[in-house]
Amino acid sequence: MFTAKTYLLASSLEEAYDALQKNKTNTLVAGCCWLKMTRKRIWTAVDISRLGLDSIVPDGDTLQIGAMASLHSLETDPAVKGFAGGILSEAVRRIVGVQFRNCATVGGCVWMRAGFSDLLTALLALDTTVCLYHAGQMPLDEFLTSPVKKDILTHIIVRGGQRRAAYVSMRLTETDFPVLTAAVSLLGEDWRVVLGARPGLAARCERAENALGTGDRDAAIQAVRDDLRYGGNLRASEAYRRQVAGVLLARAVEKLAGEGAAE
Numbered sequence: 001m002f003t004a005k006t007y008l009l010a011s012s013l014e015e016a017y018d019a020l021q022k023n024k025t026n027t028l029v030a031g032c033c034w035l036k037m038t039r040k041r042i043w044t045a046v047d048i049s050r051l052g053l054d055s056i057v058p059d060g061d062t063l064q065i066g067a068m069a070s071l072h073s074l075e076t077d078p079a080v081k082g083f084a085g086g087i088l089s090e091a092v093r094r095i096v097g098v099q100f101r102n103c104a105t106v107g108g109c110v111w112m113r114a115g116f117s118d119l120l121t122a123l124l125a126l127d128t129t130v131c132l133y134h135a136g137q138m139p140l141d142e143f144l145t146s147p148v149k150k151d152i153l154t155h156i157i158v159r160g161g162q163r164r165a166a167y168v169s170m171r172l173t174e175t176d177f178p179v180l181t182a183a184v185s186l187l188g189e190d191w192r193v194v195l196g197a198r199p200g201l202a203a204r205c206e207r208a209e210n211a212l213g214t215g216d217r218d219a220a221i222q223a224v225r226d227d228l229r230y231g232g233n234l235r236a237s238e239a240y241r242r243q244v245a246g247v248l249l250a251r252a253v254e255k256l257a258g259e260g261a262a263e
């Protein structure tokens with residue numbers, strides 16, 4: 001469990017940002033689901049829960065999701081459920097349990113840039129922009145590869161509500177961390193194919209996207225096996241993940257074709 005010397009319930013983003021810069025151990029606390037697993041020694045814990053950052057605002061083909069929106073709200077919000085085939089709701093529903101998902105936040109999930117992230121896999125299959133208080137807006141893939149600098153993620157903007165999309169994951173037990181995740185989306189002839197928990201960060205596979213565009217599903221399956229890097233950890237070996245990647249892609253494509261058929 002982390003410890004904090006002092007606590008600041010910020011009354012503005014400016015106050016929160018300034019507090020974060022004052023001491024290198026000062027840390028933003030959101031749902032604390034991950035932080036409480038750490039032994040961090042924090043000087044000031046900066047809380048942004050009173051800044052109204054938990055809203056989910058649909059606007060046509062776009063969703064604006066506040067950093068403090070809970071993962072459970074992604075499951076239950078009608079606008080999110082109806083957005084791009086409900087892919088965001090589907091991606092988070094197997095993360096631990098409802099009590100956990102009521103605390104864990106979208107901002108925490110995105111900020112952590114975790115390789116095992118279900119949500120990042122789904123967000124990469126859509127057009128996602130990350131909005132930071134200090135650094136401004138940037139595409140999610142750029143954010144994921146940028147050096148980490150202290151900032152506040154205020155919200156994300158997700159475009160692509162009209163895309164058809166599907167999400168699947170493989171887990172050893174229902175609520176465990178995923179062994180592998182896959183998301184596909186389609187608008188017109190434009191496919192997105194994303195594999196996550198490889199166990200590295202979620203990544204798109206361009207050759208698989210092109211193959212699906214020409215209707216060659218087998219080539220797409222081969223491409224996700226050949227082109228992406230996989231690794232081994234206590235949940236699965238590198239070779240097993242490579243094999244499963246093709247299976248998950250096939251399942252995701254079938255699910256998309258069936259418009260939400262059971263996984």
Ligand SMILES: Cc1cc2nc3c(=O)[nH]c(=O)nc-3n(C[C@H](O)[C@H](O)[C@H](O)COP(=O)(O)OP(=O)(O)OC[C@H]3O[C@@H](n4cnc5c(N)ncnc54)[C@H](O)[C@@H]3O)c2cc1C
Pocket residue numbers: 027028029030031032033034035036037067068094095096103104105106107108109111112116117118119151152153154175176177178
């Ligand atoms: C036991 C366990 C199982 C898990 N299983 C899964 C799983 O199966 N799939 C999956 O995808 N995820 C899984 N997770 C990850 C989980 O989804 C994240 O830990 C959680 O969403 C983080 O959100 P939080 O609000 O609790 O963040 P916190 O724990 O409060 O913060 C995490 C980090 O993010 C920073 N941070 C938080 N919000 C912001 C912000 N708005 N701006 C800037 N920095 C911020 C904090 O300073 C901290 O460094 C698991 C976590 C645990 C502990």
